[in-house]
Amino acid sequence: MGIVISSLSKNYGNQKALDSISFSIKSGEVVGLLGPNGAGKSTLMKSVTGAIIPDGGEIKVNEFSVLNQPIQTKKLIGFLPENNPLYYEMYIREYLKFVGNIRNEKKERIEEVIKKVGLTPESHKKIGQLSKGYKQRVGLAQAILSNPEILILDEPTNGLDPNQILEIREVIREIGKEKTVILSTHIMQEVEALCSRVILLNKGKIVSDSPIEEFKGQYKNLEEAFHTLTS
Template sequence: MGIIIDKLSKNYGNQKALDAVSFSIKNGEVVGLLGPNGAGKSTLMKSITGAILPDSGEIKIDEFSVLNQPIETKKRIGFLPENNPLYFEMYVREYLKFVADIRNEKKERIEEVIQKVGLTPESHKKIGQLSKGYKQRVGLAQAILSNPEILILDEPTNGLDPNQILEIREVIREIGKSKTVILSTHIMQEVEALCSRVILLNKGKIVSDSPIEEFKGQYKSLEDAFRQLTN
């Protein structure tokens, strides 16, 4: 079934972060979640993962309720937050074993994900010794370790150099062949390269939700669409 979101709202004091947001994502879609800073993107992603609770509305993952059946929904989701929280004093394999134990995953899976995200050359090091690009790979590795049906990535290439961006983008493209992916990014080329659909948020509301080709076809460029729809 994928993801179904119905009239989701969240306030922080007087600020309305999400305002009756509704949409659905089918299994196997790669969706770009766009919007200016403060549009509600991170609040939406954290609500889907169950990290924060909305004030009203419903979120379902494969017909399981995020609010009422959180364990079942979290089993189906892998999440890479924007700030990629990691334990810098742990070795790469040590950290992934820690995540595997939490997720009840077999140890053999650790070597699979290390290879999949291209961590093999640096897998003997402490996380704190890694470049930012390799730290992002560790974050991706923990997100896909349990082989989740749904992968939620919040600014996965933020702060990386052009080579690192291309490398991480290729990893995401490969993962997206078999997973449902929600990708939040400010990089329009990333959306064009990876996504089949765009959901654009502004001030807590959806201002556009359409296939990438249709979205591009209505405007001179994705940047032009972003500017016109969020001004």
């Protein structure tokens, strides 16, 4: 159970975004997905969600095929993309009700999620009136609304101030106690605080896949490991 990826490949013209990569993630793991810009991280995450169709290989989510059983796999996954697309003219509850209707969620679940991600003080506002930190909370709320078994977060604290980063990090930490999480970020402290394992991509290939303690044992810190392995 979890995610199993076998020989996954994706090309954009002559560029290899993913070059026959393989790995698995067990249920309940919190995995940091690292790499320079253009390493293939977003392509990988979008392939797992079914938003991108790979050119070759296979992805299984809890033994369902992403390619051949997309409805079953999408039901298991919550996704917060990097640009966090939201409807700014909608009120928070209105937007979450819209998402909840798509996923057949009860109204009670919407209130539960608003409280869980710390949206209660702002829940009367339109999304466009929110600070960046609260917009990220709305993105997290929609990602966990259906209580997915697997949560994929692409740069969840991008553009936030230090206080907002700590707040969102705490929300993710709580969620990570119950879910399988793939977290992509350029903030190494975030990986150290939240992840038990690191997968490092460079030029579409996995250059390292280790428990975070092994990284700490081999290098002074994650920044040094990142620089050494991707230079």
